[in-house]
Amino acid sequence: MGLAIVGAWFFGGLTAQADARHSWRVPSPDHEQTFSYGMETNRVWAERGSNGHLAVLLDFTNDPFVDRQHPREYDNFTFSFPGVTLGKDGHTFYYHTSDGRSIPVAGKRPDFLGINEIHLLPNASLIIDKPHGYLSLSLIVEDYPATTESR
Numbered sequence: 109m110g111l112a113i114v115g116a117w118f119f120g121g122l123t124a125q126a127d128a129r130h131s132w133r134v135p136s137p138d139h140e141q142t143f144s145y146g147m148e149t150n151r152v153w154a155e156r157g158s159n160g161h162l163a164v165l166l167d168f169t170n171d172p173f174v175d176r177q178h179p180r181e182y183d184n185f186t187f188s189f190p191g192v193t194l195g196k197d198g199h200t201f202y203y204h205t206s207d208g209r210s211i212p213v214a215g216k217r218p219d220f221l222g223i224n225e226i227h228l229l230p231n232a233s234l235i236i237d238k239p240h241g242y243l244s245l246s247l248i249v250e251d252y253p254a255t256t257e258s259r
Contacts, residue, residue: 129251132203133248143173150166161189162201163186163188198216231249234248
């Protein structure tokens, strides 16, 4: 009986801890129009602006709807996330929550040629909403790393 109570308390503690996780939607103020049924061909993360905020550069094409009457076309866009800024360390981009916490979103590291590359961290993901080709982007930022393992 005592072991069952301890087990229930332990399981309840894990459930309460899981409920303490938070996520934030960080929308880009930028919106663009591209091909309704086209496809994304390239995505590069970058640092922009005087405050060093995060941005994503996206390339779209009208593939697979290319033929003699409709030649291949390209669209290139930059979407800024001014709410996600480079930290004092110069290597991590942070989202600052309304309660004063700084949540890491992306990291900037040199590749094997020494050129800085920016990559989202496991606790962040990009959502591209594209109804009828109208692009709206948001970052989903969590205060815990996303994993596929159960805790």
